[in-house]
Amino acid sequence: MNDMRFVETRVTTNEAKFTAKDVQVYYGDNHAIKDVSIDIEDKTVTAFIGPSGCGKSTFLRCLNRMNDTIDICRVEGDILLDGEDIYDKKVDPVQLRARVGMVFQKPNPFPKSIYDNVAYGPRIHGMARTRADLDEIVEKSLRRAALWDEAKDRLNAPGTGLSGGQQQRLCIARAVATEPEVLLMDEPCSALDPIATSQVEELIADLRTRFSVVIVTHSMQQAARVSQKTAFFHLGDLVEYGDTGHIFTNPEDPRTESYITGRIG
Amino acid sequence: MNSKHILSAFDEDLESIQARISKMGGLVELAILDSIKSLTTRDVELAETVRANDKLVDELEAQILEDTAMVIALRAPTAVDLRVVLTVMKAAGNLERIGDYAKNIAKRTTVLAELVALEEASRGMNRMAREVQLMLKDVLDALVQRDAQLAADIIARDKDVDQMYNSLFREFLTFMMEDPRNISTCMHLHFIAKNIERMGDHVTAIAEEVIYLVTGERLDDPRSKGDITSVDPDLSDLG
Ligand SMILES: Nc1ncnc2c1ncn2[C@@H]1O[C@H](COP(=O)(O)OP(=O)(O)O)[C@@H](O)[C@H]1O
Numbered sequence A: 001m002n003d004m005r006f007v008e009t010r011v012t013t014n015e016a017k018f019t020a021k022d023v024q025v026y027y028g029d030n031h032a033i034k035d036v037s038i039d040i041e042d043k044t045v046t047a048f049i050g051p052s053g054c055g056k057s058t059f060l061r062c063l064n065r066m067n068d069t070i071d072i073c074r075v076e077g078d079i080l081l082d083g084e085d086i087y088d089k090k091v092d093p094v095q096l097r098a099r100v101g102m103v104f105q106k107p108n109p110f111p112k113s114i115y116d117n118v119a120y121g122p123r124i125h126g127m128a129r130t131r132a133d134l135d136e137i138v139e140k141s142l143r144r145a146a147l148w149d150e151a152k153d154r155l156n157a158p159g160t161g162l163s164g165g166q167q168q169r170l171c172i173a174r175a176v177a178t179e180p181e182v183l184l185m186d187e188p189c190s191a192l193d194p195i196a197t198s199q200v201e202e203l204i205a206d207l208r209t210r211f212s213v214v215i216v217t218h219s220m221q222q223a224a225r226v227s228q229k230t231a232f233f234h235l236g237d238l239v240e241y242g243d244t245g246h247i248f249t250n251p252e253d254p255r256t257e258s259y260i261t262g263r264i265g
Numbered sequence B: 001m002n003s004k005h006i007l008s009a010f011d012e013d014l015e016s017i018q019a020r021i022s023k024m025g026g027l028v029e030l031a032i033l034d035s036i037k038s039l040t041t042r043d044v045e046l047a048e049t050v051r052a053n054d055k056l057v058d059e060l061e062a063q064i065l066e067d068t069a070m071v072i073a074l075r076a077p078t079a080v081d082l083r084v085v086l087t088v089m090k091a092a093g094n095l096e097r098i099g100d101y102a103k104n105i106a107k108r109t110t111v112l113a114e115l116v117a118l119e120e121a122s123r124g125m126n127r128m129a130r131e132v133q134l135m136l137k138d139v140l141d142a143l144v145q146r147d148a149q150l151a152a153d154i155i156a157r158d159k160d161v162d163q164m165y166n167s168l169f170r171e172f173l174t175f176m177m178e179d180p181r182n183i184s185t186c187m188h189l190h191f192i193a194k195n196i197e198r199m200g201d202h203v204t205a206i207a208e209e210v211i212y213l214v215t216g217e218r219l220d221d222p223r224s225k226g227d228i229t230s231v232d233p234d235l236s237d238l239g
């Protein structure tokens, strides 16, 4: 069975954006990711689901080398972005993170103005030559994050003064401002109310017409609503990966079924 | 995958809609038997009971639809749970239709009681109704026991029902040609036979749902409903 939604909303390309092969992650002696291989498609929302501690965030952080910042963390195996090894010595992690943006569970705007939050990335990556260029990027990013109407009259107000849902959309605006090719989101809605959650989900649906989104979520319904592909992790293993419509109606593995139906595994 | 949900109220919901569908199925089984019995014994009172009981069947269907809508809205079922809910919903619709056919048979009983008897045809009809009722009983068991093999057997048995219908149809034609005074009776009996044959199709549809429930897959080659059953046997060879 394919994605059950209307054909018009499908943009899935079947082209791998990321290819991970035999990935192992260790925190000291703790083997947190065990031999995971997965192709993450371009222009597709991929949901990572699984019980707490199964390694979703760890694997997500491998995709833009956020694990580099954790001393005891060791990553083995191959992770290719557009066919190129992102762990190659020639790759600059800062450049990589501009291509592979990230949004965290708790909205974490910088203690700066709304404008400067969004302009931060484009400035350090030298994406704008003039103030007008930068203004344009900020407006475009805020529009993409569906925050422009609410923020346009208070661009110089501190980002931290926004509501939780607005702060999260600001973080998304900040992440998309560098024109990433992939956006990683780690439980982006867990601190948001249902309205703000819907706004972020709507945004995700819109973003994936341009790039890949990988989202870690604890809400089965959110995974079902926003993703076309779902990966189920369990104790560091990638147990099952497939079309979301299939995983939610007829999963192959009993562990997946137990988890998504809310049974004791 | 028989372990319980962490949220026990979810198990209770699913069990209760399955109990309702079993109850509805039991009532419909009885309606089949009673409708045909009222026909063969010319029992107008029993026919009346069948018609009255059909209201209960309709009420149960409405309750089941309400329950399943509730489970979908409140519990957001997935995987096997979702398939249970979908199967029960569709089965409720099929059972309601079977109940309607039984009611229809009971209605004709009232008319037929006034007309000439055709013992032989009644016996054939009895056999056919009995087979459909057994298929229904089995499909309800298959649903409760998650038995895809039993469901597949039922689908195969529907071919026998179709054959019984075809031979009854021929019998009626013969009777009508023998004596035009039989025409009115035979027309009624033919409609009844056709109703029973359609009941078999609805039982088959439930069996297909059971296979989906158990395996998660739709049958590759769903029996094309048109082939034998919707076209009555060719008249030409009765010349
Ligand atoms: N910074 C860290 N230092 C040490 N161990 C960690 C760290 N982050 C995660 N872990 C361990 O790695 C495993 C997977 O954790 P995590 O990726 O956070 O799981 P999830 O996101 O699925 O809840 C857990 O055993 C966790 O304790």
Ligand SMILES: [Mg+2]
Binding pocket: A056, A057, A058, A186, A216
């Ligand atoms: Mg996590």
